[in-house]
Amino acid sequence: MTRRAAGGAGRPATRTWGWTRAGALLLTALLGALLLPGAQAQAAPAASPAAPVRITITSLEPRTVTPASTVVVTGTLTNDGDDTITDLSVRLQRGDRLATRDELAADAADPSPGDAAQAPFQALTNVVLEPGDPTPFTYTASAADLALTADGVYPVLLNVNGTRAGLVERVGELSTYLPVFSTTTSRTSVAWLWPLTDRPHRDASGAFTDDDLATEVAADGRLDRALTVLEDLPDGGRTVPVTLAVDPALVEELTAMAGGYTVDGAAGQGVAAAGDWLSRLRSLAAVHPVVALPYADVDADALQAAGLPAVLTRSLPGTVEGTAAQPADQGPLPEASATATTTAPAPAPTTSAGERILADALDTTPRTDLAWPAGGAVRTDTLATLTAGGVDQLVLGEGAYSDADAAVGRTGRAAAARVPVDTAGGTLTTLVGDSALAQVVAGADTAAGGPRVAEQRYLAELGVLTSQLAAVDPAVAQTVLVVPPREVESDPDWTTPMLADTASEPWLAAVGLDDLATGPVADAGDLVAPADDARLAGPGMAAVAAAVAVRDDVAGAVVGDPGTVLAGYDAAASRATSAAWRADPDGFAASAADLQQTLSGLRGEVGLVAPADGAYSLASSDAPLVLTVRNDLPFAVDVTLDLQTRSGVGFQAETVPAQRLEPQSRTVVTVPTSVQQSGSFTVVAQLATPAGGPLGTQVQLRVSSTAYGPITLAITIGAAALLGLLFLRRLVLFVLRRRRGEPAPVDDDVLVPVDGDPAGPRPAPPTRSPV
Known part of the structure; x- marks a missing residue:
């Protein structure tokens, strides 16, 4: 059996145990009689890959350590093994200072053994940890115990020793980080873009297909927690200007739900929850700036690649051509009438449908000039459609650039989230979302050791940036943008502190997107085309294209503005191409097929009787x-x-x-x-x-x-004239023969008699000669 030794130094070592289990127990007992309890703990070997004790940290204070600080860690130890564990003791031990983001990434992949300095072990007295049992713990150590005297970010290891099956060993360990800042000579400005989106829940006709959205906005639903995160911020969130990225289609669905709705003929269950959620969002919108996403958060690249840029334009919130919106249900349509008249056309809109949806529901004026493409990258032709539709700022991921290291501070220089990009229409401002921070936020609920450990990693990323800036030029401004995934699973217990850290930690500063757009500039190279397999494609997009072709044909027949008249069908096309379907291919296929069937049905609504x-x-x-x-x-x-x-x-x-x-x-x-x-x-x-x-x-x-048409009449007259000519000819011939005394021709003898004798003409009687 080979084990990694860790005790005092925590360095790996190998030992081969050739004795039986009974011999091992005897030797351990003898050593235990000779060694002091503290020495016994320090001599414990390192944890095996299958360490039985799982460590969860619930509190680690202070978040920023100074040389005078006392570090207090609380949490829970849980025995996930099959053996009883006794003689538990805990301590912190740290590794060498991390100077760059690359060093931090390397340590996260292969955690430091913490052999630079160790604080003393502290025993958990009278604790017997049976299989499956948890036990709380609290550990305290001073910054001096860990030799934390210089500013920077340090990896630390929480080491748990115990006796299992008679052997003293490391039964659990957990790696995390401690930022240390004794003076505040440099600050990193951090902005947050907080998404409020969900997949569409309506079919092409506008009917609700399920009641899942009711669950999302109900107590402890994903969207409920997304608002609670913001509501729990200190000072009502006024010191942390989080920008809300809101999908108008989501707000439109919730508005319809709040007014009463049905699902498959049954009353929906989310009426009250939808109304309450909208009220809460309205209150938050009075504090935090709102960015309107395209209607249904469409997959812009998928539409552009399929040759459907007009569908993208109709979903944009920054142009009057952005008409996609589901009409409100106004009851049954009027009965058919042969004398119906067309109402006067409505005046041309001066704002997009998406902007009006958010303005009406949230009592705010949202930003409509910023786009956040799905996947964090964008095609060149998509970019042209976006800018033509009123977009002059983009939020992109690091993968959208050929060299994003400068923007996120991986070159050792200051990070700058603002990256100008030259386009055919001029220079466009793009903001780079930090991918490492986004991953930390997205994975916090499943992080080893719990979300509190994820927060320490979040602070470590920002701390490394701040410390490296202080070493280069403390006076230089530094900006970072945090953009969680669209459907992030957040929890107020850990997400709210992450947001609040930007305002509470002295080496951080909370700023908004507007501050980033006017802040320092980074050169991140050229834009890189996104991967083709990342967007919606295949038969689903073919069905969407066929449906849109019908829509465009019918639009040519519409009396009035097609964008206004067909807004509901345009909304259906946007919902069918929502970026949310990227994670649900079957849902996308079904939505696209429904769209095609619905729009194809428009042709059958007009016809001959x-x-x-x-x-x-x-x-x-x-x-x-x-x-x-x-x-x-x-x-x-x-x-x-x-x-x-x-x-x-x-x-x-x-x-x-x-x-x-x-x-x-x-x-x-x-x-x-x-x-x-x-x-x-x-x-x-x-x-x-x-x-x-x-x-x-x-x-x-x-x-x-x-x-009788002209032809028939001509034939009839011609026949009559011919018959008349033939009769006249016979009459003339008869008269001429009589005058000449010629016998009548045989044909003349068959004329119909005029006296009506049915026997026909009789021969003349014989003439008697005179005597």
Whole structure:
């Protein structure tokens, strides 16, 4: 059996134990009789990889140590092994000062054994730790015990010794950090961007698909805790200007829930919770600045790559073209009426729908000029769409730049979160989110030793930056931006202290995003294109593209502003391409398919009403064909009508100008026709958008006409004239023969007798000769 020795020095060593378990127990007993308790603890070997005692720290004070400080650590020891552990003792031991962020990262990957200085062991008296049992502990050591005399960040090891199965050994250990600052010659300014987003919970029609959002905003839900983190800040948060990144679609959903909603026909359970959450957010928005994200927090790169930049633009909060919003439910649509009239078009909006949603719900004016692309990077063509849509600042991750080390202080120089980027439209301000700090915040709830240890790592990252700045030029300003993941699992018990540290620790300063945008500048190189496999793609985006093609075709038929009229369908397209679906491929596929089905259904809402038997009768050669068309949409549209005959002979319909169909109406359309001959004709009719897209289904009509058309009339007159000529010819020939005394031709003898004798003409009686 090989074990790592750790006692006083904590250095690794190997020992081969060749005796039996009984021999080991005997030797341990003999040594225990010869050694003092303190010496016995120091002689304990290091913890094995499967150390049985799990250490959780609940308090470590002070957060910033000075040479006169007393360090107090409290927490819990839990026996996760199978053996009873006795004679527990605890101490702190530290390693060498960490001078750079790279050294800190290396220590986090391979923690220091803490052999630079050790404080004394302190025994936990009368503690027997049975398997599965926890026990609280408190450990106290002075800065002098740990030889903490110079400013900087130090790795420390919490070492737990104990007796297990008769052997004295290290039964548990936990690594953390202590920032030491005796004087405040340099300060690091820290800004936070706090996300308030969630995946969409509505389908393409605007109906709620589930009631999961009610759970999120209820007590101890993820979004409930996200607000509590801010509410628990000292001084109501006024000393920590956290910027809130809010999705308008989330606020819109919660507003609808607060007014009453249904899920699959049943009343939703989140009415009260939604209203309360919005009220709390409104109060926070009065203290903290708000940034409006694109509607549904769309995946900007996915839309751009699919050739759908207009969908991205319609979701942006910084342009009047950002019209995506789900209309409020105003009850059933009006009944169909042939005399319906179109209401006057609403005046053109002066702000985006996203801005109005947040302004109305939160009673604040949100920022609309800042974008935070999913994944922390952005395509060049996406950047052009964003800037054209009112964006002049971006929040990006370190991976968006070819050389971000300078921006986050890994070069040994001052960190600067502001990075100007040259674009085709000019210089754009970008702000770099610190990835190491974001990872610490995101993983705090699962950090070894508990979230309090994660906070110490957070302080260590900032402490290394501050100490290295002090060594270079204390007068230089230094800025850092912390951007947690969009759906971070936060807890007020540990996240609130992290935020508060920026205002309470003397070597830190709490600032807002505006301060970063006017602060020091770093050269982080060029922007780097994001990985193609990071965005939404595949059949889902193909379905979205097909749906948007239908939307654009119908938009050409809309009477009025298509952006306003089709806002609900544009909102559906944004929800279907939310960046939240990156983590849920099946949910994305279902949402995209629903969008395609819903928008394709728009074509069927307008069409021809076929007669019951599909037959029409025309009484004259120029009688019009009277058709009925329907518009079941809640808005007026302009349509064209196309009629074609199958034979193409004898029936002709004139071109009908574009027809305006009022919302929820039936309209009679008169089609001038020309019939060239009597009979039946097969006519195929189809409505279409002005661009030619089909509306409704083709209707096949059977048109009958008993009227004489020009051709039939000409044939009839010609036949009559010919018959008259033939009769006249016979009459002339008969008269001429009589005058000449010629016998009648055989053909003449078959003329119909005029006396009506059915026997026909009789031969003349014989003539008697005179005597």
